[in-house]
Amino acid sequence: MNSETLTYRLTVNGVDHSVEGAWLGESLLYVLRERLRLSGAKNACEQGECGSCSVMVDGALLCSCLVLGAAAVGSDITTVEAIATTDPYAESGAPLSTVQQAFIDAGAVQCGFCTPGLIMAVHDLLDRLPDPNDLEIREAISGNLCRCTGYGRIFEAIRIAAVVRNRPRGEGAA
Amino acid sequence: MSPETTVVTGGKHRIGTSAPRPDGVAKVKGEFEFSSDLWAEGMLWAHILRSPHASARIVSIDLSGAWKIPGVRTVLTQDDVPGRKLFGLEHPDQPVFADGTVRYYGEAIAAVAADHPETARLACEAIDVTYEVLEPLVDPETAITAPPLHPDGNIFRHLIIRHGDQNIVGDVAVEGTYEVGMQDQAFLGPESGLAIPDPDGAGLELRVSTQWLHSDMWQTAASLGLPGDRVRFVLSGVGGAFGGREDVSMHIHLALLALRSGRPVKIVYSRLESFLGHVHRHPARMWYRHHATRAGDLVRVEARLVLDGGAYASTSSAVLANAACFGTGPYKVPNATVEGWAVRTNNPSCGAMRGFGAVQTCFGHESQMDKLAKALGIDPIEFRRRNALATGDRLITGQKITGALPVREVIDALAAHPSPADTRTTDDMMARPGGAGRTADVDHIQRGYGFALGWKNLMFAEGFDDYSTASCTVKGGQVSIKTACAEVGQGFVTLVEQIGRTEFGVDDVTIEQSDTTIGSAGSTSASRQTWMSGGAVKAACDSVRAKILQHVAARHGVPIEALEIRDAHIVSLNREIDITLADIDETFTDTIEFHHAPTVHLDDDGQGDAHVSFAVAAHRAVVDVDTGLGLLRVVEMATSQDVGRVLNPLQAIGQLEGGAAQGLGLAVMEEIVLDKGRVRNPSFTDYLIPTALDMPTVVIAGFIEVPEPGAPYGAKGIGEPPTISSTPAIAAAIRNATGLELPRVPVRPQDIVFAKLR
Numbered sequence: 001m002n003s004e005t006l007t008y009r010l011t012v013n014g015v016d017h018s019v020e021g022a023w024l025g026e027s028l029l030y031v032l033r034e035r036l037r038l039s040g041a042k043n044a045c046e047q048g049e050c051g052s053c054s055v056m057v058d059g060a061l062l063c064s065c066l067v068l069g070a071a072a073v074g075s076d077i078t079t080v081e082a083i084a085t086t087d088p089y090a091e092s093g094a095p096l097s098t099v100q101q102a103f104i105d106a107g108a109v110q111c112g113f114c115t116p117g118l119i120m121a122v123h124d125l126l127d128r129l130p131d132p133n134d135l136e137i138r139e140a141i142s143g144n145l146c147r148c149t150g151y152g153r154i155f156e157a158i159r160i161a162a163v164v165r166n167r168p169r170g171e172g173a174a
Numbered sequence: 175m176s177p178e179t180t181v182v183t184g185g186k187h188r189i190g191t192s193a194p195r196p197d198g199v200a201k202v203k204g205e206f207e208f209s210s211d212l213w214a215e216g217m218l219w220a221h222i223l224r225s226p227h228a229s230a231r232i233v234s235i236d237l238s239g240a241w242k243i244p245g246v247r248t249v250l251t252q253d254d255v256p257g258r259k260l261f262g263l264e265h266p267d268q269p270v271f272a273d274g275t276v277r278y279y280g281e282a283i284a285a286v287a288a289d290h291p292e293t294a295r296l297a298c299e300a301i302d303v304t305y306e307v308l309e310p311l312v313d314p315e316t317a318i319t320a321p322p323l324h325p326d327g328n329i330f331r332h333l334i335i336r337h338g339d340q341n342i343v344g345d346v347a348v349e350g351t352y353e354v355g356m357q358d359q360a361f362l363g364p365e366s367g368l369a370i371p372d373p374d375g376a377g378l379e380l381r382v383s384t385q386w387l388h389s390d391m392w393q394t395a396a397s398l399g400l401p402g403d404r405v406r407f408v409l410s411g412v413g414g415a416f417g418g419r420e421d422v423s424m425h426i427h428l429a430l431l432a433l434r435s436g437r438p439v440k441i442v443y444s445r446l447e448s449f450l451g452h453v454h455r456h457p458a459r460m461w462y463r464h465h466a467t468r469a470g471d472l473v474r475v476e477a478r479l480v481l482d483g484g485a486y487a488s489t490s491s492a493v494l495a496n497a498a499c500f501g502t503g504p505y506k507v508p509n510a511t512v513e514g515w516a517v518r519t520n521n522p523s524c525g526a527m528r529g530f531g532a533v534q535t536c537f538g539h540e541s542q543m544d545k546l547a548k549a550l551g552i553d554p555i556e557f558r559r560r561n562a563l564a565t566g567d568r569l570i571t572g573q574k575i576t577g578a579l580p581v582r583e584v585i586d587a588l589a590a591h592p593s594p595a596d597t598r599t600t601d602d603m604m605a606r607p608g609g610a611g612r613t614a615d616v617d618h619i620q621r622g623y624g625f626a627l628g629w630k631n632l633m634f635a636e637g638f639d640d641y642s643t644a645s646c647t648v649k650g651g652q653v654s655i656k657t658a659c660a661e662v663g664q665g666f667v668t669l670v671e672q673i674g675r676t677e678f679g680v681d682d683v684t685i686e687q688s689d690t691t692i693g694s695a696g697s698t699s700a701s702r703q704t705w706m707s708g709g710a711v712k713a714a715c716d717s718v719r720a721k722i723l724q725h726v727a728a729r730h731g732v733p734i735e736a737l738e739i740r741d742a743h744i745v746s747l748n749r750e751i752d753i754t755l756a757d758i759d760e761t762f763t764d765t766i767e768f769h770h771a772p773t774v775h776l777d778d779d780g781q782g783d784a785h786v787s788f789a790v791a792a793h794r795a796v797v798d799v800d801t802g803l804g805l806l807r808v809v810e811m812a813t814s815q816d817v818g819r820v821l822n823p824l825q826a827i828g829q830l831e832g833g834a835a836q837g838l839g840l841a842v843m844e845e846i847v848l849d850k851g852r853v854r855n856p857s858f859t860d861y862l863i864p865t866a867l868d869m870p871t872v873v874i875a876g877f878i879e880v881p882e883p884g885a886p887y888g889a890k891g892i893g894e895p896p897t898i899s900s901t902p903a904i905a906a907a908i909r910n911a912t913g914l915e916l917p918r919v920p921v922r923p924q925d926i927v928f929a930k931l932r
Contacts, residue, residue: 037213041204043210044364096202096203104202112197112663115202142867150835151835152831
């Protein structure tokens, strides 16, 4: 692209990145994936329907395909790559967040393409509602499409994660 | 010399346990590399120009506008295909790019490689194509006799099955015409990949998503005019498949762009392109007449099936064979007349999708079984049970069932499952039809129950030898296994580890990269990889284990029968010999090609032993229908399935739940809407797949474990049956709730409301 390009800085997972020579029309998803090589956020629909590209921007869960990269300047962006280190409920030094571990334990992962987006959505859910009921769980992840699992094991993972996170401190991980 | 396998179950993560996926940690961390995540220094981006018409003659193509755009490196059309101009999974009939004629909406016209995806997209827009637009042929019935759309004609296959008495009638007969809409696989990971040319420019490597590396390699090499060993295919991370990645999509285009530009080239389809760029499930129109005795025994089934294959052949021929062979259901049908057509139209091409022909006819035969049970005054479940096939019976193709087929056991397990509580009067609006719309009036909600039974073959059929290849190497206690099997999410990689652990008693198994440097594994389809590639892996492990035992036996001067491998030790039965696997320095390796029993083509009467094995599943659906607005909620789905043996309970549950979701989608949500061949809803905004709010709990009422002879560990493939009977069970439940005929899926709100008004 030789049309108008610009250079700006983005704060992703607490790290300051320089984005150089970018086209203004690039989505945050494209900038994360192709310029910063953070490919955890996925590209399944690129119109905000599937939730695969979910990231946190200033604490709000959103689809990074619907945000221009240049519009995220000055925001704190958290992606799935950093969710394990920012999970206050994870055992210290644990390689996975409580939600990530629950997805593995419950068998909630098949092809895995929707998984990073769901991990972000479930962290957002359990941070807001530590003990969600069935309908609250369904509503919270209804913006995340999964084609493999039929959601059954994902619901189970969320129930497991909620139990682990609600356990009094000192009782250890699952 | 090969000792009998001693299967040690219950050990850590061995066969029979819910062993975790080896790729699970990488997937939850976002570190697993999908084919859309690939990157190479200096890579270009590809984009494909597609036809905006379903039928047209190409008058001219002017590429000059594209070449003028800065950053464009390569522009290609059909003139630039150096080798075979056509490709196709069963029969090459599709031009790599449209060759003077456009036969479907979205057919590839040209390809561009440029320095940025947006540059490539703009360059495609700058290509000036002059079309003479033609009236598309979109009605499959008309296509049978219409002027040919292609030099090969309009009929992909015309198949007749004649079994038994062709004139007999029953005491009672019911008739119906049924339709199934066009479903999309809607895998989440878009078609994507990276092609890297070799330094000498005479070959390349493609890292792609696919279901069958070797088929892609053979087709791509033919069109490039290169020997197969110069076109290496490497499996990248695959974001679901469900049949939609069995055909070549972007592979040849990507390879041509990389070879021509001399640069690595990446392509990632948008969701729009994904809808236009892969084959779909065949829409079907099916007429049936079922005959039975007054007592309730099936006498004869007559059927006429028309499948719309769309513009190019893909697997239409095999899909039709499946639709016809399994078109009367897992029932004893002594006399049958089934005529089927798969035809070419200007609609999108159709091919493989989970269930492969059996899905369409299951909706037909199960609708008929309910209708016939009602006409006879017999309980529909008892009617199915009475007519259920079993081992020793014959298909309508005359083939005798020699393996396990526990149809009655599947029916009984599901019938025994209690119904869920009636929650229609719940105060929680979200649990009612219409959900967050808060539209449901309790007085208008009717509850319905539906039951359906379905079946399908495992493996390819009609004489096709879809073998698989696996190598096993053991050195210093380390077991490594290689195949070319496509892991698409189903969990084959977990199974490989489980087999290695079980056969050698080790904790760790290394899985080598799936690629075309080893022999074909066949396709990840037809519920075949557990049996075929699992069988190849087990056979390779068996061979290497025998070699190790032989080596130790010779060294210690004992007969091989005196030794066994237990928990990574070679031990003699009297325990005088006990050597750890890690202490043996030599390398032991073998590569095995694993074949299933041979099958034959169907003869002129559609008779012959065309299939390897069969699997049965049943579903019961409970739905609440708002009869005023036509909105509905599937409250619960319950299922039982003939699985041979459960190898990994958690993964098996995942297959049954996920397959049921795709069946629910076809029943009430999913359809590619066409207008004169144009796809009107190619997005996840307009093509709706089930969300977490649409999917009910799927209750597993029973895994029916009757070991299948010849299958590794007795396990049948389990991927497809969950998607076959789930759709008709939901349709039956809606009929039960509304009293409507509903001869078409997906059932839409207007089908309920307008039928009520009539």
